Amino acid sequence: MTAAIEVTNLTKRYGSITALDDVTVSIQQDSITGILGRNGAGKTVLMSVITAQEAPTQGTVRMFGQSPWENASVLSGTCFIRDNQRYPDEYRLAQLLRVGPLFYENWDEALAERIVETFEIPGGRSIRKLSRGQLSAVGLLMGLASRAPITFFDEPYLGLDITARTLFYDLLLEDYAAHPRTVVVSTHLIEEMEQLLERVVILHHGRVRENADIEDLRQRAVRLSGRTADLDRVVGGYEVLRRSTLGTLSTALVTSTDSIRGDAAAAGVDVEPASIHELVAAYGMQTEEVAR
Amino acid sequence: MFDDGSPIFQQLADQICGDILRGAHSEGEKVPSINELAVFYRINPATANRAVAQLVDRGVLVKQRGIGMFVAEGARQLVAAERRAKLVEKHIAPLVAEATALGIDTEGIVALIRKESS
Amino acid sequence: MKRTEAVVRMHFSRRFSAFFMPPILGVGVVLIMVVVVWSLGAAGVSTSSPEVVDGFRNNGGIVWTLAGFLLSLGVQAATSCFAFATSLGTTRRDYVVGTGMYFVLQTLYVTAILATLLALEKVTGHWFINAYSLDVRALGSGDWGAFLLVVLSGALSMQAVGAMFGASWLRFGSRGPLLISAVLVAVLVGAILIIIPRWAAVVAAFSMVWVSLVLIILGAVSLMAAGAFLRRTTVRGT
Numbered sequence: 001m002t003a004a005i006e007v008t009n010l011t012k013r014y015g016s017i018t019a020l021d022d023v024t025v026s027i028q029q030d031s032i033t034g035i036l037g038r039n040g041a042g043k044t045v046l047m048s049v050i051t052a053q054e055a056p057t058q059g060t061v062r063m064f065g066q067s068p069w070e071n072a073s074v075l076s077g078t079c080f081i082r083d084n085q086r087y088p089d090e091y092r093l094a095q096l097l098r099v100g101p102l103f104y105e106n107w108d109e110a111l112a113e114r115i116v117e118t119f120e121i122p123g124g125r126s127i128r129k130l131s132r133g134q135l136s137a138v139g140l141l142m143g144l145a146s147r148a149p150i151t152f153f154d155e156p157y158l159g160l161d162i163t164a165r166t167l168f169y170d171l172l173l174e175d176y177a178a179h180p181r182t183v184v185v186s187t188h189l190i191e192e193m194e195q196l197l198e199r200v201v202i203l204h205h206g207r208v209r210e211n212a213d214i215e216d217l218r219q220r221a222v223r224l225s226g227r228t229a230d231l232d233r234v235v236g237g238y239e240v241l242r243r244s245t246l247g248t249l250s251t252a253l254v255t256s257t258d259s260i261r262g263d264a265a266a267a268g269v270d271v272e273p274a275s276i277h278e279l280v281a282a283y284g285m286q287t288e289e290v291a292r
Numbered sequence: 293m294f295d296d297g298s299p300i301f302q303q304l305a306d307q308i309c310g311d312i313l314r315g316a317h318s319e320g321e322k323v324p325s326i327n328e329l330a331v332f333y334r335i336n337p338a339t340a341n342r343a344v345a346q347l348v349d350r351g352v353l354v355k356q357r358g359i360g361m362f363v364a365e366g367a368r369q370l371v372a373a374e375r376r377a378k379l380v381e382k383h384i385a386p387l388v389a390e391a392t393a394l395g396i397d398t399e400g401i402v403a404l405i406r407k408e409s410s
Numbered sequence: 411m412k413r414t415e416a417v418v419r420m421h422f423s424r425r426f427s428a429f430f431m432p433p434i435l436g437v438g439v440v441l442i443m444v445v446v447v448w449s450l451g452a453a454g455v456s457t458s459s460p461e462v463v464d465g466f467r468n469n470g471g472i473v474w475t476l477a478g479f480l481l482s483l484g485v486q487a488a489t490s491c492f493a494f495a496t497s498l499g500t501t502r503r504d505y506v507v508g509t510g511m512y513f514v515l516q517t518l519y520v521t522a523i524l525a526t527l528l529a530l531e532k533v534t535g536h537w538f539i540n541a542y543s544l545d546v547r548a549l550g551s552g553d554w555g556a557f558l559l560v561v562l563s564g565a566l567s568m569q570a571v572g573a574m575f576g577a578s579w580l581r582f583g584s585r586g587p588l589l590i591s592a593v594l595v596a597v598l599v600g601a602i603l604i605i606i607p608r609w610a611a612v613v614a615a616f617s618m619v620w621v622s623l624v625l626i627i628l629g630a631v632s633l634m635a636a637g638a639f640l641r642r643t644t645v646r647g648t
């Protein structure tokens with residue numbers, strides 16, 4: 001597997017606020033990578049710095065081995081529509097459909113038309129006057145129809161109902177399967193999207209908590225449950241991400257290792273696989289001090 | 293549909309084996325491509341690819357370059373044998389454990405099984 | 411397609427502003443002038459006496475209308491279009507070069523519209539009632555050479571100045587345009603201080619060539635400033 005994007009020791013500060021803190025991640029070529037984390041974890045800033053929309057404070061970004069900063073040969077293969085993307089004044093759907101192929105040699109007009117119909121994007125109104133869901137659909141249209149070798153989606157589902165989101169997942173998978181490319185998508189909807197992902201980056205307070213294969217991450221943690229006293233005997237040797245107690249019963253989310261099942265069985269504690277959703281939520285609850 | 297905590301590719305492989313066992317795919321028949329599986333089950337193509345690769349390794353599917361993926365001759369027997377081996381681990385052992393916790397003895401379990409299958 | 415060319419066409423896709431506004435504004439100014447002159451005539455004012463015609467020719471309606479419009483076009487080129495072009499993977503350099511090319515083409519189009527109106531104005535004896543709209547002092551009093559010089563250089567520089575203001579706002583927020591305004595005022599005061607003692611010489615040497623030279627320098631400096639601001643600016647959403 002080759003890396004399409006390599007980010008090394010990247011830090012981004014705005015005055016006294018550190019948005020990204022020594023971030024090192026690599027994004028595999030032709031994979032779908034999810035960027036997960038709470039609001040303000042640095043997901044959008046990371047994509048923004050990768051696409052040279054802003055300069056890093058420290059650290060480097062490499063795209064196919066080259067710096068993307070003012071580098072048309074790699075930048076022209078990217079598409080990054082923000083959740084609050086600005087469009088030119090006066091622009092309507094027709095202008096977007098006309099401009100798309102000027103910027104992307106692989107622009108798929110038929111796919112663009114299909115997305116317009118699927119999501120019922122109105123053509124008569126200026127882009128600025130569209131609803132939140134319609135605006136998201138426009139972002140999906142640009143991202144998918146561009147067929148850009150590296151496409152970023154920034155929480156692309158805002159304002160879309162479950163039916164529209166499902167249609168998006170289907171379109172993304174179908175088009176990605178037919179035209180493999182590097183897709184990076186930031187999302188909160190972990191349970192809905194995890195099956196689409198191959199790789200996952202989890203950010204918390206601007207730092208990378210995970211950068212792993214999704215299957216590895218699904219096995220990363222387990223949920224232990226049993227009597228508090230029994231649980232106490234097990235968790236000692238493990239990293240506890242989150243713990244809660246109800247009377248004499250307790251549950252704990254712990255980082256999984258080979259020995260956990262044996263130890264738990266010996267203590268009479270139940271072991272269940274923990275979802276990525278639980279893992280992300282647990283990371284998100286850690287205070288800044290613990291995260292460091 | 294994939295939610296039992298084991299790897300998704302494993303669950304997909306089990307699903308395909310189940311289909312073969314039920315006769316949904318007969319031996320020698322072409323099975324859906326990786327991309328078709330990915331779109332149908334709404335999973336990443338890399339995941340579908342791992343499931344198929346595993347089935348090819350196990351001799352359940354055979355790959356014919358440029359044509360597609362087919363159910364191997366003898367695949368049904370193979371799957372049945374594998375499942376039989378797992379029957380104890382996956383179903384009988386938990387059943388016995390649960391019955392013991394409820395105070396049902398072996399005779400009681402057998403009686404319950406007879407009643408269920410009649 | 412090259413990104414610079416794509417940027418040019420991205421700007422021209424704003425068809426209403428790019429194609430329809432210039433003729434609407436040009437014809438609008440002419441119509442207003444016609445109505446004004448006709449009203450004066452109806453009110454019994456002689457509209458053909460040399461003093462009155464001289465007054466008409468001093469009106470700068472066309473200049474202020476077009477200058478305002480082209481400034482706003484420049485501001486928008488730097489703000490809303492920049493964010494979108496970069497989202498589609500365009501480098502800042504390509505964006506600035508493409509936008510500069512667009513300004514040149516837009517200038518040629520505006521000039522063609524105004525030249526057509528001027529030709530019509532001359533042929534029709536100033537719209538039949540001495541409604542001097544384009545054959546005015548500020549545009550060279552109907553002299554084609556002076557007219558082309560000042561319209562070309564003026565249209566180009568107004569867009570570039572607009573782009574500079576827009577880019578400074580993107581880069582520095584509200585402080586940007588304020589700072590530029592302060593610099594412009596300082597330059598203007600400096601120029602006046604230099605010119606005043608030499609007023610007679612300046613008047614004697616006055617020609618549209620000098621005016622357009624100043625405008626071209628202003629435009630070039632503005633475009634370079636816009637490029638410098640956009641070089642490090644952070645792209646944001648709405």
